[in-house]
Amino acid sequence: MKPPKSRSGSGKKDTGIKRVPGKALKSAAAPGASDAGHDSATSRTSRDKYVALRTARGRTPAQQRWLNRQLNDPYVVAARKQGWRSRAAFKLIEIDDRFKLIHPGTRIIDLGAAPGGWTQVAVKRGAKHVAGVDLLPVDPVAGAEIVEGDFTDPEMPDRLKEILGGPADLVMSDMAPNTTGHAATDHIRIMGLAEGALDFAMQVLAEGGSFVAKVFQGGSEKQMLIPMKKAFTSVKHVKPPASRKDSSELYVVATGFRPDRLNDGT
Numbered sequence: 001m002k003p004p005k006s007r008s009g010s011g012k013k014d015t016g017i018k019r020v021p022g023k024a025l026k027s028a029a030a031p032g033a034s035d036a037g038h039d040s041a042t043s044r045t046s047r048d049k050y051v052a053l054r055t056a057r058g059r060t061p062a063q064q065r066w067l068n069r070q071l072n073d074p075y076v077v078a079a080r081k082q083g084w085r086s087r088a089a090f091k092l093i094e095i096d097d098r099f100k101l102i103h104p105g106t107r108i109i110d111l112g113a114a115p116g117g118w119t120q121v122a123v124k125r126g127a128k129h130v131a132g133v134d135l136l137p138v139d140p141v142a143g144a145e146i147v148e149g150d151f152t153d154p155e156m157p158d159r160l161k162e163i164l165g166g167p168a169d170l171v172m173s174d175m176a177p178n179t180t181g182h183a184a185t186d187h188i189r190i191m192g193l194a195e196g197a198l199d200f201a202m203q204v205l206a207e208g209g210s211f212v213a214k215v216f217q218g219g220s221e222k223q224m225l226i227p228m229k230k231a232f233t234s235v236k237h238v239k240p241p242a243s244r245k246d247s248s249e250l251y252v253v254a255t256g257f258r259p260d261r262l263n264d265g266t
């Protein structure tokens with residue numbers, strides 16, 4: 001199979017030069033180890049060959065398209081090479097490079113942690129305690145504790161705070177439901193998760209804490225902004241470069257939690 005002329009869909013000639021996320025420079029520690037070494041997502045260029053699927057082997061066209069995309073996605077390739085469990089790890093690296101949310105000593109809750117990419121980044125960047133939760137089992141990440149369960153379980157806020165040994169400085173949610181392919185339904189589901197994550201954050205965050213959550217463009221994400229703008233001093237939307245351009249996914253980043261504003265009647 002010949003590579004398509006342009007994979008960007010822009011109609012521009014494909015030069016074969018792809019942006020590749022930066023690797024863990026000079027850091028001897030594997031991702032997930034408790035070492036805040038260099039793991040900047042600084043983009044660089046490299047000349048990678050287009051990898052074609054050798055055989056369809058009973059796969060549906062949709063499965064073939066997905067596999068071809070995985071094989072040729074520089075973030076997937078870089079994540080595998082650098083030892084991150086997900087390409088999503090680069091999204092958090094890029095968000096944190098910009099907003100500086102994770103510091104040595106930060107206490108972090110990771111909602112929807114599987115397979116563990118964001119947890120690895122949190123630990124690598126020096127978080128003091130990281131507590132995660134997911135419906136799916138997650139292989140252990142050194143320096144973090146991940147609970148198998150549903151974040152909406154009424155006991156979960158206290159359980160995760162107990163693991164942290166106190167309130168969280170950062171609550172991050174990369175949670176996503178299983179998609180149905182029906183855009184409106186998927187949007188409602190993800191916004192339900194994001195709003196649930198915001199409620200959760202308000203129960204566990206320390207004053208001055210931060211909240212990051214995946215949302216989808218499509219209208220109702222604006223409703224979330226009203227309580228967020230009340231409870232946080234700054235609220236911004238960001239589309240990290242690692243987030244696929246053809247996805248309506250983006251992230252909301254809120255900083256400066258003000259619990260006193262929650263019940264002030266305004």
Ligand code: SAM
Binds near residue numbers: 111134149150151177
């Ligand atoms: N940030 C992760 C990483 O870098 O490895 C990837 C997260 S993945 C995109 C989304 C996760 O959200 C899935 O593993 C899913 O099981 C989890 N999830 C969805 N609903 C959940 C819920 N109610 N409680 C806990 N986890 C949930």
